[in-house]
Amino acid sequence: MVNASIELTPRQETTRRLSLMVQVVTVLLALAVASIAIWAVDANPITVYSGMFLSSFTDPLQAARVLNRGAPLILAGLAVYIPLRSGLYNIGAQGQFILGGLVTVWVGTTLPEMLGIGTDGPLVFAAAFVLSLLVGVVWVFVPVYLYTKYEVNEILTTLMLVFTAERLSAYLISGPMQTAGGAFPRTDSIAFELPTIFGTRVNVGIVFALLAVGGTWWLVNRTRLGYEIILSGSNDGVAEQAGISTTKVTFVTFMLAAAFAGLAGFIEVAGQQPSLTIGWEPGYGWTAIPIALLGRRGAVQTMLAGFLFALILVGGLYMETTAGVPSAISQIIEALIILFLISGEVVKSYRFDIHLGTWSLRESMTEFADSAQTGEN
Amino acid sequence: MLDILLVSGLSVTFLGNVFGATVTAATPLILAALGEIVAERGGMLNLGVEGIMLMSALGSFMVALTTGSLVLGFVTSVLVGVVAALLHAFLSVSLKADQVISGLMITLLGTAVTAFLGNEWANRSVDGLQPTYLPIVGEPLSAIPIVGDGLFYAMPTDFLAFALVPVVWYLLFRTNLGKEIVAVGEDPEVADTLGVSVFRVRYGVTIFGGALAGLAGGHLILAWINQWSNGMTSGLGWIAIALVIVSRWRPFRAFLVAYLFSSINALQIRIQGLELGDGIVGGLLLDPAFMATYPYIATIVVLAWASRNELDKRLGRPEALASAYKREE
Numbered sequence: 001m002v003n004a005s006i007e008l009t010p011r012q013e014t015t016r017r018l019s020l021m022v023q024v025v026t027v028l029l030a031l032a033v034a035s036i037a038i039w040a041v042d043a044n045p046i047t048v049y050s051g052m053f054l055s056s057f058t059d060p061l062q063a064a065r066v067l068n069r070g071a072p073l074i075l076a077g078l079a080v081y082i083p084l085r086s087g088l089y090n091i092g093a094q095g096q097f098i099l100g101g102l103v104t105v106w107v108g109t110t111l112p113e114m115l116g117i118g119t120d121g122p123l124v125f126a127a128a129f130v131l132s133l134l135v136g137v138v139w140v141f142v143p144v145y146l147y148t149k150y151e152v153n154e155i156l157t158t159l160m161l162v163f164t165a166e167r168l169s170a171y172l173i174s175g176p177m178q179t180a181g182g183a184f185p186r187t188d189s190i191a192f193e194l195p196t197i198f199g200t201r202v203n204v205g206i207v208f209a210l211l212a213v214g215g216t217w218w219l220v221n222r223t224r225l226g227y228e229i230i231l232s233g234s235n236d237g238v239a240e241q242a243g244i245s246t247t248k249v250t251f252v253t254f255m256l257a258a259a260f261a262g263l264a265g266f267i268e269v270a271g272q273q274p275s276l277t278i279g280w281e282p283g284y285g286w287t288a289i290p291i292a293l294l295g296r297r298g299a300v301q302t303m304l305a306g307f308l309f310a311l312i313l314v315g316g317l318y319m320e321t322t323a324g325v326p327s328a329i330s331q332i333i334e335a336l337i338i339l340f341l342i343s344g345e346v347v348k349s350y351r352f353d354i355h356l357g358t359w360s361l362r363e364s365m366t367e368f369a370d371s372a373q374t375g376e377n
Numbered sequence: 378m379l380d381i382l383l384v385s386g387l388s389v390t391f392l393g394n395v396f397g398a399t400v401t402a403a404t405p406l407i408l409a410a411l412g413e414i415v416a417e418r419g420g421m422l423n424l425g426v427e428g429i430m431l432m433s434a435l436g437s438f439m440v441a442l443t444t445g446s447l448v449l450g451f452v453t454s455v456l457v458g459v460v461a462a463l464l465h466a467f468l469s470v471s472l473k474a475d476q477v478i479s480g481l482m483i484t485l486l487g488t489a490v491t492a493f494l495g496n497e498w499a500n501r502s503v504d505g506l507q508p509t510y511l512p513i514v515g516e517p518l519s520a521i522p523i524v525g526d527g528l529f530y531a532m533p534t535d536f537l538a539f540a541l542v543p544v545v546w547y548l549l550f551r552t553n554l555g556k557e558i559v560a561v562g563e564d565p566e567v568a569d570t571l572g573v574s575v576f577r578v579r580y581g582v583t584i585f586g587g588a589l590a591g592l593a594g595g596h597l598i599l600a601w602i603n604q605w606s607n608g609m610t611s612g613l614g615w616i617a618i619a620l621v622i623v624s625r626w627r628p629f630r631a632f633l634v635a636y637l638f639s640s641i642n643a644l645q646i647r648i649q650g651l652e653l654g655d656g657i658v659g660g661l662l663l664d665p666a667f668m669a670t671y672p673y674i675a676t677i678v679v680l681a682w683a684s685r686n687e688l689d690k691r692l693g694r695p696e697a698l699a700s701a702y703k704r705e706e
Binding site: 006008037040041089091142143146150151152153155156157159160161163164167168170171174175286289290293326328329331332334335336338339342343345346 | 424464468471472473474475477478479481482485486488489490492493494496611612615616618619622664666667669670673674676677680681684685
């Protein structure tokens with residue numbers, strides 16, 4: 001057997017140019033590999049990609065969609081990013097998102113009658129807004145409590161609550177919240193909607209999202225609590241020695257995160273879907289995971305990743321209708337971005353060399369460079 | 378709850394049906410959990426189980442439908458699991474990537490790829506595996522009331538899952554290879570000093586885990602459901618990972634807990650059609666749509682219950698789980 005191995009030597013420093021290059025190459029490689037899938041369904045990757053990305057810049061309707069979908073995506077991305085800063089995973093953003101949407105419909109369809117107020121007044125709007133935040137917090141309480149008290153793995157508990165939320169949503173829509181009449185299970189419609197900005201098709205969801213990004217940036221980078229969050233993320237032992245209550249940090253980060261995910265549900269319902277059917281929920285809470293991983297160095301990076309993924313998502317849906325390429329191509333690209341991102345981490349932190357028997361990649365590259373130089377002379 | 382069941386015709390047949398459904402539903406959990414136990418014992422956390430199960434289910438379905446061979450279907454399911462596990466091992470052992478992120482990526486990738494390719498396969502069904510008697514002792518023993526049929530007249534993959542439980546236990550705790558695996562999972566530095574190849578063991582356990590997760594996906598579609606739908610695993614892979622923690626990384630306990638979970642699931646499916654009336658019990662708690670949440674809630678409850686036992690926590694969890702091994706030179 002030939003001796004094959006990869007040798008990694010830690011780098012002394014990572015230059016900015018290298019970091020940037022790795023990120024760009026990451027996205028390009030993801031697109032290149034995903035083109036195999038496009039080719040597999042008999043489409044031309046170049047036409048698909050140009051349609052996917054250019055349409056959002058040339059067509060105002062598409063651009064509005066990117067912003068309208070970007071808002072819940074960015075909020076859900078923050079919902080994963082904030083706990084990630086303290087070293088913990090909120091894999092349950094999707095569940096908190098679903099609950100936020102369900103509560104919004106519940107408030108919009110039952111509260112006005114209960115209190116005798118208008119169905120599209122500011123009071124209903126405000127109540128749905130606040131309750132969507134709160135329901136997210138409630139939904140994440142049990143996982144956080146179990147983690148801080150008994151160290152129950154937060155990845156699994158938050159995730160189980162996603163599946164619970166999906167089933168609960170189906171139960172409510174086909175049962176207690178189902179509208180009278182109609183062939184398919186569906187809820188009643190809410191009467192309020194997110195106002196749009198200056199006569200465009202863009203709704204104010206994006207404003208909420210950008211405020212949340214600003215707030216998160218300020219919290220993490222400019223407050224004592226943010227310092228505690230980052231310290232808990234780097235090393236639990238150090239944080240405890242510095243007198244930081246990791247329990248408090250965990251509670252605060254997860255509750256803030258879940259509130260943002262709940263708000264994303266509110267924006268989706270009040271912006272796009274006034275009534276819900278079974279399976280109404282777009283997978284924003286899932287997409288939030290790659291968004292946060294790509295943007296994990298800061299709230300602003302998370303926002304940029306959110307916009308990138310909104311672009312990919314909207315472009316993917318556009319290509320489904322125009323070129324017949326399944327829109328799941330967007331998720332394939334997202335997963336591949338993570339794949340190449342974690343491979344790129346190696347390039348950033350190590351010099352690597354591949355050995356095959358007596359052959360070495362780095363040696364032969366040096367030889368090649370040398371011979372090229374002598375050739376020039 | 379028992380009263381209601383009695384009134385609505387609780388019978389030996391009903392319980393027998395529930396138990397039979399439990400066996401079929403427990404097998405993918407047992408297979409995937411056994412694989413994950415071996416992987417985690419060797420320090421490798423693979424959160425890609427759900428994605429692997431999806432990819433192997435669709436892959437084996439495609440092959441079984443195209444070639445008409447269930448055997449080739451099962452071979453494909455294992456191969457898909459091995460390839461995905463190799464990717465995970467390459468990223469997290471060779472490239473020292475974060476195991477959590479690498480595993481999540483595989484689940485995301487599996488979900489995406491199957492959603493992308495699965496649509497045209499959605500409305501077809503495969504002539505699945507048929508139940509058989511366990512050789513020699515199966516036929517007489519299946520006469521045992523309630524559990525007989527489920528245990529002795531079942532799918533070949535069910536029998537394989539039964540058999541693998543003691544095999545994996547023996548492998549881990551009674552062989553030299555098992556000692557090496559556990560050593561690598563507990564303290565890779567020491568294992569390395571003693572001459573165990575940490576890289577080889579970690580690749581090996583990951584591939585073993587991937588193969589069993591793949592087989593679980595194959596069973597899911599070829600022996601159980603026989604039809605493809607997007608996201609058809611609906612969290613089974615994740616429940617298998619939870620089982621590993623709940624069972625404190627022990628094969629026999631994983632087997633028992635898998636049965637506990639699956640009986641909840643089977644009861645929920647079988648209870649449909651029984652007249653249960655309205656009110657909080659019949660209208661909510663025993664409403665089939667609401668009961669669909671139970672397996673997930675049960676997972677959380679059992680996870681919490683298992684983690685409460687402080688003493689137990691130190692028994693089982695591999696010390697070096699999910700940490701990359703960087704050899705000091």
